[in-house]
Amino acid sequence: MKETGKISKAVIKRLPRYRRYLEDLMKKDVDRISSNELSNLIGYTASQIRQDLNNFGGFGQQGYGYNVKALHAEISKILGLDRDYKMIIVGCGNLGQALANYTHYYKAGFIVCGMFDINPRLVGLSINDIEVMDYSALDEYLEQNQIDIGIICTNKGSAQEVADKLVMGKVKGIWNFAAVDLEVGEEVALENVHLSDSLQSLAYNINHKED
Amino acid sequence: MKETGKISKAVIKRLPRYRRYLEDLMKKDVDRISSNELSNLIGYTASQIRQDLNNFGGFGQQGYGYNVKALHAEISKILGLDRDYKMIIVGCGNLGQALANYTHYYKAGFIVCGMFDINPRLVGLSINDIEVMDYSALDEYLEQNQIDIGIICTNKGSAQEVADKLVMGKVKGIWNFAAVDLEVGEEVALENVHLSDSLQSLAYNINHKED
Numbered sequence: 001m002k003e004t005g006k007i008s009k010a011v012i013k014r015l016p017r018y019r020r021y022l023e024d025l026m027k028k029d030v031d032r033i034s035s036n037e038l039s040n041l042i043g044y045t046a047s048q049i050r051q052d053l054n055n056f057g058g059f060g061q062q063g064y065g066y067n068v069k070a071l072h073a074e075i076s077k078i079l080g081l082d083r084d085y086k087m088i089i090v091g092c093g094n095l096g097q098a099l100a101n102y103t104h105y106y107k108a109g110f111i112v113c114g115m116f117d118i119n120p121r122l123v124g125l126s127i128n129d130i131e132v133m134d135y136s137a138l139d140e141y142l143e144q145n146q147i148d149i150g151i152i153c154t155n156k157g158s159a160q161e162v163a164d165k166l167v168m169g170k171v172k173g174i175w176n177f178a179a180v181d182l183e184v185g186e187e188v189a190l191e192n193v194h195l196s197d198s199l200q201s202l203a204y205n206i207n208h209k210e211d
Numbered sequence: 212m213k214e215t216g217k218i219s220k221a222v223i224k225r226l227p228r229y230r231r232y233l234e235d236l237m238k239k240d241v242d243r244i245s246s247n248e249l250s251n252l253i254g255y256t257a258s259q260i261r262q263d264l265n266n267f268g269g270f271g272q273q274g275y276g277y278n279v280k281a282l283h284a285e286i287s288k289i290l291g292l293d294r295d296y297k298m299i300i301v302g303c304g305n306l307g308q309a310l311a312n313y314t315h316y317y318k319a320g321f322i323v324c325g326m327f328d329i330n331p332r333l334v335g336l337s338i339n340d341i342e343v344m345d346y347s348a349l350d351e352y353l354e355q356n357q358i359d360i361g362i363i364c365t366n367k368g369s370a371q372e373v374a375d376k377l378v379m380g381k382v383k384g385i386w387n388f389a390a391v392d393l394e395v396g397e398e399v400a401l402e403n404v405h406l407s408d409s410l411q412s413l414a415y416n417i418n419h420k421e422d
Contacts, residue, residue: 012415016408043392071357079411080418094312099303102406110410148417173417175410179231181254189416191409195313197227198402199321199386200290205400206221206384207291208358 003161007055016054017042022072034065062079084109086146087175091151091153092132095165095177099151100127110149114141118158138162142169149173156180218266225263226286228253235284245276270403296321297357298386302344302364303328303336305387308374311338321360325352329369347372353380360384367391 013026015150021041025033035053039046055202058079076082089096093113100112117123118135133141142165150166152159152174157176166174166188173189179197184190232252236244246264250257267289287293299330303326311323328334329346334368335344342354355375361377363370363385370389377385377399384400390408395401400420 013221013408013412015415016405016411017392019411020408036387067345076416080414081411085414085417094305094309098309101405108407108411149413164373170255172420173413176318181228187420189420191413191416193404193406193409194227195310195404196319197231200227200292200319200403202226202360202384202386202400202402203291203296203321204226204289205402206296209383209398209400 009050010057011055014044015079018049019054019072019075019081020078022068022075024067026072030068032067053168074173081108084111085148086111086113087149087151088112088114088116088138088141088172089151089153090116090135090138090145090166091155091158092119092127093153093177094152096151099153099177100130110152113145113147116141138165139169142166142171147171149175151175151177152182153177218254222263222266223312226290229263230283230292231285233279233286234410237283241276241279243278249277253351262294292319296359297322297324298361299323299325299349299352299358299359300364301327301349301377302347302366302369303330303333303338304364307362308338309362310364310388313343323362324356324358327352348402349376350380353377353382353393360386362386363393364388397409400404 008177022036026097035046035049035083037051040048043056044052053071056074087110088111089100093101096115096117101133106185113128113130115127115132116135116138117132123134126136127165147169148171150162150171150173152166154162156178159176159180160182163176163182167184171188173191174182174184177190177195179186179194181192182190231251237290246257246260249255249260253260264282267285275313288320298321300311300323303311307326307328308405311326323339323341326338326341326343327346327349328343334345357402358380359382361373361380361382361384362372363377367389370387370391371393374387374395378395382399384402385393385395387403388403388406390405391402393401
């Protein structure tokens with residue numbers, strides 16, 4: 001594992017958000033922005049913004065602010081968005097299909113190369129020009145293709161088995177949507193989207209805003 | 212806003228995860244579990260588990276451990292899962308449809324009552340027995356029905372307008388899937404699922420595991 005220096009996980013988690021706002025500014029042809037203006041937009045304090053962005057060298061200049069385009073490019077690079085990622089989706093129900101169609105990602109270099117399901121009614125279908133293959137072909141596919149990211153959209157009962165196959169097939173990261181915590185070992189990056197956890201947090205917050 | 216005592220946001224964020232493991236234990240007919248055993252399962256330290264669960268009164272007994280069923284019920288109650296939530300979905304593309312079909316949530320008392328879209332090809336369709344209504348009918352629907360949660364699955368350009376309508380229509384919480392940070396005021400709970408942020412975090416982590 002590469003040394004990440006002093007960059008904390010919390011800062012990394014905030015980078016996509018910075019990048020999103022910078023992208024909007026670029027679309028509005030804004031060339032530069034001060035930490036105070038960024039603060040008004042994003043909602044972090046100006047001092048936190050300066051501290052966060054100082055982690056990556058001095059993008060900001062006193063009295064000038066940040067160069068929007070340069071900062072966007074640098075954050076993209078730090079996040080690893082200056083390269084492409086080959087992805088496969090395992091589990092092609094509604095969620096798997098939704099992710100396949102989420103064309104937004106293609107623009108950012110996340111390319112779905114294959115989809116797999118166990119359901120014969122789905123196998124052979126073409127989703128966003130990607131053929132759904134039989135799950136039994138997954139091992140061989142991974143042997144023959146170097147895939148960066150495996151996306152798990154199966155039910156929770158199947159998710160660990162799928163993860164094991166993905167790890168064996170040498171993916172570098174797993175994006176997991178199944179409501180279960182997976183074991184993937186140290187070598188593979190794991191990012192979970194636990195929709196039910198998120199919905200339950202919302203329920204809690206609703207009840208604690210009521211009188 | 213109700214006083215939440217000393218319960219930190221971080222603890223609340225961990226509760227759905229505790230609940231998930233406790234549910235699995237219940238399915239395996241496990242009656243009680245020690246903080247050490249829970250620690251092995253969940254991956255938090257036993258001391259953190261004891262500290263977290265102490266926030267809600269003493270569920271654990273020295274030498275006995277936690278009563279799985281009682282702890283599950285209490286966490287469910289704290290999260291507000293002992294009641295039902297009426298939900299609507301705005302934006303019925305693949306993701307909206309995926310969420311409508313995510314029947315898992317129904318079991319937990321999250322009930323989709325209506326779906327809305329602006330696309331005439333979707334309006335009138337029935338998804339999981341819920342009719343997709345025209346977006347122009349949203350205001351009136353919200354006037355006539357007390358909806359707890361509005362789910363936003365539109366593109367980012369439309370999301371704030373939808374959020375404004377939902378707030379005006381007196382929803383208590385918004386579950387936002389659009390890649391934008393919404394303004395909803397103090398009264399409404401907001402939970403974001405920013406898929407692109409999550410994918411970018413994964414990209415970062417992949418690049419920092421490589422040699």
